[in-house]
Amino acid sequence: MESGAVTARTSTESARDIPEATVARLPVYLRALITLAEAGTTTCSSEELARAAGVNSAKLRKDLSYLGSYGTRGVGYDVNYLRYQIAREIGVTQDWPVVIVGIGNLGHALANYSGFRSRGFRVVALLDADPERQDEVVAGVDVRPFDDLEAIVGEQGVAIGVIATPAAAAQAVADRMVAAGITSILNFAPTVLAVGEGIDVRKVDLSIELQILAYHEQRKAAHDEEAS
Amino acid sequence: MESGAVTARTSTESARDIPEATVARLPVYLRALITLAEAGTTTCSSEELARAAGVNSAKLRKDLSYLGSYGTRGVGYDVNYLRYQIAREIGVTQDWPVVIVGIGNLGHALANYSGFRSRGFRVVALLDADPERQDEVVAGVDVRPFDDLEAIVGEQGVAIGVIATPAAAAQAVADRMVAAGITSILNFAPTVLAVGEGIDVRKVDLSIELQILAYHEQRKAAHDEEAS
DNA sequence: TAGATTGTTAATCGATTAACAATC
DNA sequence: TAGATTGTTAATCGATTAACAATC
Known part of the structure; x- marks a missing residue:
């Protein structure tokens, strides 16, 4: 991880310990929620939001559970409410x-x-x-x-x-x-x-980023040769 | 992971299974080696290369071990040789x-x-x-x-x-x-x-990327307030 | 031989995922 | 109540790290 480790701190309500991998996905969820909101969607299930964000729904629910309980069982999430909660958690409600x-x-x-x-x-x-x-x-x-x-x-x-x-x-x-x-x-x-x-x-x-793609591309080519 | 999983394949000499996290760091090592070579360095230890790449040396050695044994115990790595081996593994010796x-x-x-x-x-x-x-x-x-x-x-x-x-x-x-x-x-x-x-x-x-920084920045601010 | 440093082991840590109890 | 979907558990998987035997 490039970013410095979050050091130990006394626990306060707003200072829950969110895993780095989750932090890195919160902006992705935020963007997906904004897109949904702009399309007029007011409620969505974890399944729908996960699809929009390109992750699986178990991971999404696990990630959101670190922030709190912002969904409703049997119903899903209120798009604007969840959007606000994630924005607040990331810190982008301020300037x-x-x-x-x-x-x-x-x-x-x-x-x-x-x-x-x-x-x-x-x-x-x-x-x-x-x-x-x-x-x-x-x-x-x-x-x-x-x-x-x-x-x-x-x-x-x-x-x-x-x-x-x-x-x-x-x-x-x-x-x-x-x-x-x-x-x-x-x-x-x-x-x-x-x-x-x-x-x-x-x-x-x-x-x-291009080099990482090249590595996989090279392996695809090697694989194709083997298969032929 | 965004990139597709490398699917199972029959093992051939060049198709070792390199973990995604390692693949993502190989270009970083390559860049560090190029910088060292340009500075006239011909040999380096895992400690030196790790410092130049911004990782710890245990991780570097573990990563390199997936490619093969390209170092010399007691001596270190030949900068140009290792540089070539990594470039070949990534696939950037071709165009x-x-x-x-x-x-x-x-x-x-x-x-x-x-x-x-x-x-x-x-x-x-x-x-x-x-x-x-x-x-x-x-x-x-x-x-x-x-x-x-x-x-x-x-x-x-x-x-x-x-x-x-x-x-x-x-x-x-x-x-x-x-x-x-x-x-x-x-x-x-x-x-x-x-x-x-x-x-x-x-x-x-x-x-x-900026939002991930903002999240940590917000927590630093919260922490400072607590401390004062 | 003595010193240095790799390559590997094994323990630990963190992330992912399926499954399901809780509950709307 | 019945159906739907969340939030959480626990198992699994992958990544990191310290320690050290191998060996130059």
């Missing part, structure tokens, strides 16, 4: 200010990605070290010098940073982010970041 | 032609991503349904009409497709891809794809 560093192709794509704003994330700043890029306006947000990082993080209370720089720059950017007070980093640069205790890092690596 | 469908911001970023070409993937076509986009040349590749899909897949023997369209179009694109002969799909559209047996789908969802 999360986010900074993106590195405004290349990927940074542009991220800045323009509508899925962020619609899900509780607000891009408050786009930062780039290149002065040439600092005249641009992307997705309605000014590109600003990377050196403004500390000021912006302090003023806006930014906890989450996105790194979309080349690999060579990523560690230095992460260090500055952490020093400025950011405690969660989403890293698109193809490099392993070293960060201190209590800092969560998640990594998205486009070429790694 | 994989890839098509990308949907040339918006994300499609542009993907087409320009150098990490593909350097790791055995060759973007042979960029496809978009919008005739306005079909005049563009992105990263040296012409954007072509989506309807050319079948011809291109057939001519070039494309097995892997990348979907970077809006969510609403993704399922139709996936259906056409599968009908054309593609058997592995990397999906960036925020929707669950329904595909038949034997088709591997991996999904990258930018907003889901």
Whole structure:
């Protein structure tokens, strides 16, 4: 797991211990519920929701059981109620200010990605070290010098940073982010970041995903040859 | 797991059964080895490689043991030899032609991503349904009409497709891809794809990654309050 | 031979799944 | 009450990790 372990804490009502695998699926369920709600569905069974989310229904029910008892036996789940409960549990009923560093192709794509704003994330700043890029306006947000990082993080209370720089720059950017007070980093640069205790890092690596597909593809080909 | 289960097969020398969790880490090790090689390192211990890859050394050795015995006790691993063995196992010593469908911001970023070409993937076509986009040349590749899909897949023997369209179009694109002969799909559209047996789908969802960070961030905040 | 480090074992931990009692 | 579906149990499966024998 890339994300730091949740350390032991005194139990309070809202601090149940939800397994990492479940946490990673909650956003998938949330998206499925939003789709159902938009289609006018008001109630759904675990079977229906599981199908929409691409998991089996036993896993879905087990996952939801960590949040509480939000369904009705014999009936199913109220789509909007469950949607709210999951959103609250994830923390996306509140607004999360986010900074993106590195405004290349990927940074542009991220800045323009509508899925962020619609899900509780607000891009408050786009930062780039290149002065040439600092005249641009992307997705309605000014590109600003990377050196403004500390000021912006302090003023806006930014906890989450996105790194979309080349690999060579990523560690230095992460260090500055952490020093400025950011405690969660989403890293698109193809490099392993070293960060201190209590800092969560998640990594998205486009070429790694393709390589995993290639591995299975290669085995399919080997299998086909055997069969013929 | 998103990717389809590897089905039972008669055992041949090259068809060892490698756990999914290990398969997902092999590209990380490969990247770390490339970085070490570029820095001039010729030999490394499991401890060093593990540090570079961001895992612990017991896990690394266990993972490598599924591939064979490529290290030397008391010495460590030859960087270039291990690099080749992992690349061969993943299947990236060969060239994989890839098509990308949907040339918006994300499609542009993907087409320009150098990490593909350097790791055995060759973007042979960029496809978009919008005739306005079909005049563009992105990263040296012409954007072509989506309807050319079948011809291109057939001519070039494309097995892997990348979907970077809006969510609403993704399922139709996936259906056409599968009908054309593609058997592995990397999906960036925020929707669950329904595909038949034997088709591997991996999904990258930018907003889901941020939501997982938000969950942990929320808990950190709750924890801090308790402590004060 | 002595020191170092791999490859493997076995214990532990966490995730998945089927089955079904509880209950609407 | 009868039918439906949740929430939970318990079994199984897969992944992680520490420890160490094998061996360079």
